[in-house]
């Protein structure tokens with residue numbers, strides 16, 4: 063039942079917003095008063111009974127809507143406040159929810175939605191939200207499409223709640239950035255954010271990575287190691303690629319999540335932790351559960367709330383904005399003037415399919431910033447940078463392509479026939495050497511980093527393998 067006759071206040075310096083919202087609410091049966099500033103609303107509050115619901119804009123001359131929210135929450139903690147703003151970034155939505163906003167309404171909004179929201183709000187009692195210190199925002203999530211605005215609202219709201227969150231979405235859609243935003247805007251912001259990519263750690267090391275081990279717990283464990291759970295105490299643990307977690311470890315993780323305590327590997331001391339777990343995956347976990355490869359009970363525990371990140375091709379209007387931001391970041395890093403995209407380039411970017419999502423776009427922009435001649439980037443430059451073989455990864459890809467093409471041309475000119483086999487062998491060698499160097503000779507880790515099985519890596523290493531890996535390493 064809508065509480066008809068309830069008092070609703072609308073605070074906005076924009077007369078037309080005030081007018082149309084007040085009219086729509088009045089038509090729905092509410093008693094509406096409009097105010098053009100925070101000061102006017104506060105003054106009225108000192109003189110008459112408070113309303114049952116208040117809508118406020120954020121940016122207004124004088125004190126802004128968030129200050130008004132703060133004052134209202136101090137004076138009338140139970141009064142639900144709906145914050146309206148054209149700025150739907152995470153910092154704004156989180157700021158509003160942190161200040162105790164009941165809801166966040168992105169402008170421009172549909173009047174019917176606003177009225178429905180008022181009705182919903184006035185039905186049950188409003189939920190008070192704990193206040194926390196404001197934290198600076200970095201790693202801004204960019205996006206202005208409806209899907210992203212919805213996501214930002216959800217992040218703002220969820221950051222305050224001590225719930226586990228599961229983030230789904232294709233590779234490169236920004237899952238880690240969302241996890242960081244959830245942490246940054248949460249009451250845990252001053253404690254650590256610890257990330258672990260399940261797929262990047264060899265399965266035999268995962269348990270000790272997560273829970274730590276005591277000295278001598280297994281061969282090679284010379285010193286006590288504090289696991290990620292302990293490192294994240296009081297903060298947030300981000301478990302990326304959770305779908306890759308082996309079943310036995312899923313069982314252990316489930317137990318730890320249920321009990322908030324565990325033993326280090328080989329340890330006797332019971333470790334208690336207070337950790338919020340945010341997990342992410344690009345896989346369909348429900349399908350993995352159906353196939354018996356992921357525990358249903360673990361999924362339920364991680365998936366208290368699910369945030370889905372749309373693929374970039376589902377929000378094409380964000381592409382030019384993201385591209386501008388990446389070009390600006392690249393220019394800053396190169397200490398060079400910012401390159402601009404002309405209309406053709408923007409359209410070419412918008413219509414690309416982006417299998418690698420935002421990461422692919424980011425890499426492309428860095429290539430364009432480094433390689434496109436001139437300060438204005440045209441459709442031709444974009445097309446060249448998008449040409450096959452250059453799409454997915456890495457700022458050095460263009461140089462690599464050029465070197466490979468030169469090599470191929472040379473061999474073809476020399477009349478050679480089995481170029482592909484030769485190229486593959488070189489590719490394997492270069493990748494393996496780089497990965498082994500990176501991991502200090504640890505083969506399992508090198509294989510995981512390359513996305514190869516350990517047996518495949520050993521096969522590729524061939525006879526040279528035994529000479530290369532260090533004694534005692536795995």
Ligand SMILES: Nc1ncnc2c1ncn2[C@@H]1O[C@H](COP(=O)(O)OP(=O)(O)OP(=O)(O)O)[C@@H](O)[C@H]1O
Nearest residue numbers: 202203204205232233234235236237238239420421
């Ligand atoms: N909305 C966004 N605004 C700005 N940058 C973004 C956005 N989404 C993603 N990025 C950038 O794209 C890159 C990939 O993002 P991120 O690592 O969060 O993706 P992911 O979904 O976790 O990828 P994966 O599944 O491969 O781990 C990062 O450099 C990130 O900063």
